[in-house]
Amino acid sequence: MRYLTREPLSADEWHREAMSEHSGASVEFLGVVRRLEAGKPIEYLEYEAYEPMAEQVLEQYIQQAVQQFGLSKVYFRHRLGRVRVGEIAVIIGVHAPHRAEAFAGCQFLLETLKRDVPIWKVRAG
């Protein structure tokens, strides 16, 4: 699996990525499990995926984002299984020539994740 993992996520790997000399903007989104889910305190969320489809859909959207927004680099990781409060569920990092494309590219990938990538929160505890 390229974009999905059952291991704890850290942004360190993304932060070590060098920027191209033509990239003036880096935008990063981290999604973290909150204490309150639907108004109730929780300790963890559990994520499930239709893994081969999720990987394929992500690959297609990342290629589209690179083309559409001229991104020079994309980093995408989503964790599966049990993710505890305060831990990272998703990392989306992009490099682009300018700020507008960097924000638009990162937000495009996040919105497509929320709409079309077959990953589900299946349990909160």
Added chain:
Amino acid sequence: MRYLTREPLSADEWHREAMSEHSGASVEFLGVVRRLEAGKPIEYLEYEAYEPMAEQVLEQYIQQAVQQFGLSKVYFRHRLGRVRVGEIAVIIGVHAPHRAEAFAGCQFLLETLKRDVPIWKVRAG
């Protein structure tokens, strides 16, 4: 100075900031000096500021962003003096309960920087 510095910037300090249990989203923007400035290759940019006013304007906008978008944390640093190609000129990091506020808060601070904070690129070489 709180938000302005003449020292090289690193995002490490921001990356070590803990997230509140009520924050589900972290968005970070890095602005980096590009090789091409106005179509010509450069080695560095030099930034100048009206420092006390820049600090005060930033403080006001950060307070506004915290209120308006419910941000739980804001990190803002802008470098002054000579900044070489590939080095960071500005870091804007925010934590918020949800993704929409996190993106909106970070972009609000970046747009106010570009419009109202008295900092100038005074030289490219």
Added chain:
Amino acid sequence: MNLCVRVFAHLKSVVGADTLRLQLPAGATVRELLDVLQQRYPALTPWLESTRVAVNYEYATLDAPLREGDEVALIPPVSGG
């Protein structure tokens, strides 16, 4: 043709399985597949309006024809991130 339909998230407890095996006439469409599923699993009916069907890892329209060996999946609303 024989088809195997994968089921995800809360739909697994609705149908009581994570894989369903069906026999359909050759060339049946996604819509015909859903009709057969509703007959066999009436509890699915209220969920189908918000469920998409994927064929070979791509979202498919209701009139898409199915072929023997296709990997079909019922995709309830996603909630990643």
Added chain:
Amino acid sequence: MNLCVRVFAHLKSVVGADTLRLQLPAGATVRELLDVLQQRYPALTPWLESTRVAVNYEYATLDAPLREGDEVALIPPVSGG
């Protein structure tokens, strides 16, 4: 009253200084300050349309009155980030 006006970025080379000293009648406005500056530094004229004035670190309107001791600054279009 005596005022000292700080000048930034390329406006420093337009007026040849980073601080200008002016005498204005008590209660003069930002607009009157800009009129006096244009007379003394005609080279400033094409730049003034895009220049804002800050008084005590806040952007001021053209009709804002000035007081002895105010810190006044000419702010050309900013280009941080």
